[in-house]
Amino acid sequence: MRVAGQHRYHIACFLCKICKRQLGSNERYHLVNGTDIYCTNHYRDLANGDNADGQHPPVKAKRNRTSYTELQIKYLQERFTIDSNPDVNELEKIASRIGLKKRVVQVWFQNNRARLKKTDNNAKGCNPDGSNPSTSNGATGTNNLPGKGFGPSIEKF
Known part of the structure; x- marks a missing residue:
């Protein structure tokens, strides 16, 4: 043996x-x-990646990108203006209504929230890292409300 x-x-x-x-x-x-x-x-x-028996290990197929119809996009955008962060039940309702998987709808909302955040930061003149380019010493601002804005807070954590 x-x-x-x-x-x-x-x-x-x-x-x-x-x-x-x-x-x-x-x-x-x-x-x-x-x-x-x-x-x-x-x-x-x-x-080295060579198989002498002529077989290759199975390669996982890459998932195709999701293509949205105009009606799906319009409906998703309408729902986004009502609630940018829907719960699981709402995601399922949206998905079944427009014929997409819940995960696809969830990712669409995540991407849209990120896009909105990015455009808001760009409109405020912030750099991608959240710093304000208008301050010469690299400080990030002076909003003193705890937990709000980018600046220092009164509370110490």
Whole structure:
């Protein structure tokens, strides 16, 4: 019996997955995915991206971008003006009404909130990092309301 990982193999069954050659007791082997045994040569090929058996590991297909119809966009924008951060139930209602998955609608709202925040910051003359370019010393402003604005706060945290 040979032991590899948590599995036991008969000597005759201790074979390289690619070349089916029986590996000797003093021969070096590599265990992949807990059960796949490879001789050193074939493991090297596998590590370099070459599979000697002609098979390639499955590649996950890239998801296509979602295309929205004009009606879907119009409805999403209307809902966004009413509530820019809808709860799960509202997202599901919106998704079923316009024929999209809930996750797609959720991402649309996230992206729209980020876009709105970015345009608000640009309109205020803020840099992408939130700093105000009009202050010469790099200070970020002087709004003293706790938790509001970019400036220092009266409260110390």
